[in-house]
Amino acid sequence: MVNQAEKELFTNKRTIKKEWERDENDARGKPKRFMDRTGGHTSGLNRTGKSCRLRWVNYLHPGLKRGKMTPQEERLVLEFHAKWGNRWSKIARKLPGRTDNEIKNYWRTHMRKKAQEKKRPASPTSSFSNCSSSSMTTTTTNTQETSCHSRKSSGKVSFYDTGGSRSTGDMMNQETEDVYSMDDIWREIDHSAVNIIKPVKDIYSEQSHCLSYPTLASPTWESSLDSIWNMDADQSKMSSSFANDQFPFCFQHSRSPWSSG
DNA sequence: AAAGCTATCAACCGCAATAAC
């Protein structure tokens, strides 16, 4: 949680450094990596505007939830991933307080776990170690569309890219030998999990474009954050205007507050 | 207690799209 004084540190880019110094020993106590390998402007910081922005979005944002995913959230991630594949930002918009990065990380861990368990000799209790094992949902078809969407240009193949029937690169081939393939995982999910859980739509109205979560990290920010998390893919096009509306304190300049130029 | 292993998650990379000049 970032208090008012901390928020105000963002009022202009010059204060970011202060915030950074303060944050250096933040609650988690983890040392941060301050290397900037992008070679951009750093404004005396070992940070670019870009990395500042990223850190705000993924870590410092007062509306972010902390802690483990709830069973509901896990379910939602699975549901929406089945729908949209690796469209993490889109999924994140449906999960108030969660970032695409967080969801991505979760998914990666999650799928790795699944892969490992699956790889083990068939065990009758084989499932995810958490409740999400029973929360897998129906379709896998859209994952193909997904992977088309991901990595438009580089053609890299991700470990956690659920891949579908996409042509597999070297990495995937390797995985077939070393690790349980994502295709297999999805097949497994298909076979085992259909109808196990109540469809997400029954829990949260999709029409609302957002899940009305009972708690947000910051009540003060709730209303504004709602609109952030409510943003749909198309709405996100308006992100620039959102920036001005939601974070007036940090967007005093017409250009980005993160830029150091 | 120490070493090895695993899980977690913040941050980096690089590309594309968009905005500002």
Added chain:
DNA sequence: CGTTATTGCGGTTGATAGCTT
């Protein structure tokens, strides 16, 4: 209208905490 800067995104890496042996 071209150039440059910024933002958004998905993929990936690596440090570290915590667990196991």
